[in-house]
Amino acid sequence: MTTLILLAGGIGKRANLGLPKQYYRIEEKMIIEYTLENVSKVGGIDRLILVSNPQFMDTALELAESFPKIETVTIGGKTRNESMYNGFKEVPPGETKVIVHDAVRPFTPRWVFEKIIDLLDEMDVVTTVNPITGNLIELDNGKVKRIHDRSRYAMGEAPTGYRYDALKKTLETALSRGILNEIPHDILLAMEAGFNVHVLHCNCFNLKITFREDVEIARTLIKVLEEQR
Template sequence: MAVILAGGIGVRVGLGIPKQLIKIAGKAIVEHTLEVMNASGVIDEIIIVMNAGAIDQLTSLQNDERFPKLTRIIPGGETRNDSTQAALAALDDDPNTKVLFHDAVRPFVNERILDECVEALDHYEAVDTAIPSADTIIQVDSASHITAIPNRSVLRRGQTPQAFRLGTIRRAYALANEDKTFHATDDCGVVFTYLPDTPIFVVDGTPENMKVTEPIDVHIADKLFQLQSASLASDVAMPDLTGKVVVVFGGSYGIGASVVEVAREAGADVHQFSRSTTGTDVRSRGAVKQALKEVFAASGRIDAVVMSAGVLRMGPLTKTKVKHIESSIETNFVAPVVVSRAAHKYLKETGGQVLLFTSSSHTRGRANYGIYSASKAAVVNLTQALAEEWAEDGVRINCINPQRTRTPMRTHAFGEEPVETLLDPRQVAEVSLKVLDSGLTGQIVAVRVEEAPKVQ
């Protein structure tokens, strides 16, 4: 049994909504946490204890086919301890039931931690999760004077899950409720204080098992979700796309052409469009709509739409012609907007995905191609925004960030470069197909030259 504690109101995170409902990588944080719990082989049932004022925002999850182990969503109390006791009141009467309490805003808990917590309950009545402290911990008094510096080697930073035999945690809270001075910040603290003879075993956590509490944590969590896609290149086999219909805009050369080639090798029915081969201008709403309409008429479905077309012009802004500035913005940003908008209705029917492309220059504007890098930064924001907008429709959208790839566009802009410093377009295409076959959404997946074809 797992209890996900989602009673927080998110004051510190400062986004105006309960922190567990903040969306990262296209899903609310609590959904990410729920996915991990639901996938665990050691968890049979899940209860969510939700902030009573926002409980209606989670009711749809209870009938969601993604979470068959989720049986109840109940209102929490004013404090964490109140929420725990609300869950205890809802559980069965078997004192030997194994129950895990986990923060909804720790979405990076892994299978190993869950397994070890449950296994430890075969030998202990209470289990905590913690990691060593990398910082020196000091103790201060009311005047902010240091009064003690504990030995760091014996200190740990507490995390969740915390696991208990049901009878033990109930007994600890029964004693706590008789104490008018009772105060604890977590459930192991209740056992430690009121059942001092009960040993509490500690399972090793991970630094990634962070709690999203402060505004900066949201940004860190977003990056950690991107890092989770590292296995796409090395650990995941090329997908079988037999029966899938893939549309590639900008498929005549470079990365787009490689995507077409690799997708066909994977068994997909691939349709490619470009200005040079089909006369399709990706900046034209009418041309894009007509292309998708033709594919749907011929194939009856569209499962993925890839937009790889782009243009890179070098030169100082003050010396760049206005028509070239406009063309760059239209091709590199407006076109992805046009393609994404037109693709949505087809992908909604298949639960499909849009795949866009950005550049490593999106993180910082580069001299002499500022319009390009600014447009690519806009594509990143577009990806993340649409992932949230389209989550309820089941339409996914991701963005590939290939660093220094050997394409005609790059060669034209930068000239010949050492081959070993560049990605091969096929490497990028292979990662792209793995992303298309994944459940990811809202991700900016970087394919790095240094570790090609790894993904971060």
Template sequence: MRYAVIPAAGRGKRFGAKKQFVEVNGKSIIEFTLRPFQESSLIDKIIVVAPEEFIPEMETRVEKFPKVESVIPGGCERQESVFNGLKCIQNRCSEVIVHDGVRPLIARKMINDLISAYQEYGVEGVITAVKPKDTIKVVGAPLEGSDFLVKETLNREKLVLVQTPQLFNFEVLLECHKKAAEEGFWGTDDASLLERYGYTVVAIKGNYRNIKITTPEDLEIFKVFLTQFEK
């Protein structure tokens, strides 16, 4: 059984609203996100993780997606929300895809590519990523305002910008989440937990349009990309 766990429990502090419920062209962001998973023959079931007080609203939003098995409460941090989703499907899942609820421009081809790479490489995790286009520098202590002292420039050829979806062996990801919770370790994504505990992760080509909506500017970019995505 292959599940998709969709963490959508963010509070929208930087955005100024619950991003997952913002509507564009009559559909909420979470509906755009769920559609490819619903339509993919490679996904069996979906778990959506939502803010506890907004579970009724989320349940209303996902009624049109029969693969959504349940909507469950999230935690204060994304990592807790994913962990909640994993615990919900113990003993029923062999592979799990984790995808941000506010990355609404995922295509079914990316799901296919992720699963193909997982089967081909035989590793514990496969993630999507793109090469950075900008020069990336390490900065030191902050100066006035938002200014920083520059310390060094990193080699872009050895860097990638990580996205979701990410696919994992279910038991491995659950084990890593349990260890991280016991140690009080917070990773920046689920793959970072596998890296910490010695498992192998492969990165495949993502898509520059697979943006995560974090700020109001991202929403405007999404609207532009959406006109091309739907053609």
């Protein structure tokens, strides 16, 4: 069995839309609705836990009525890791696999989730990466210091998948060391807990809506996809 924790607790400050971007409407739906429609169609995902911005809990509860796979809605924390922890507390103890995903990634191909679920049969932690297509430049006081070999690096994406016990240990270790909100990403917490983090090379379009310009890109793509149906 696999549970997906959908993180929708952010405030969307960088997008400057006047509300958290996951609850911003593009055409007839909120961004989070497009994401929920996508992940709900992944056959290997048995249930969803929605972690919401506290000010939009009523909206999140309404979404739970429209998407049957949402079993629990809970409140987000002050950081991404804390929101993930709040979501994990709602995962049934007998669960096998847990996937963590961002509500502002509505276009992630469903095969990515399916592949991660399969890889978790053999691995404790698997995260999604994409290749870096531009030059990877190291800066020094506003000037170029050196250009690195980009083949040795990758762009971190989502989702990330965990075996249940691995995520449990990751979060317990972070709490015991007081670093849950001090380290910016959960895969670093997993490494702190002693796990190897394996990667799935997505090599695919996996837009994370972050800035206002991303909203317009998403709007255009949604129109194209609707026309193709």
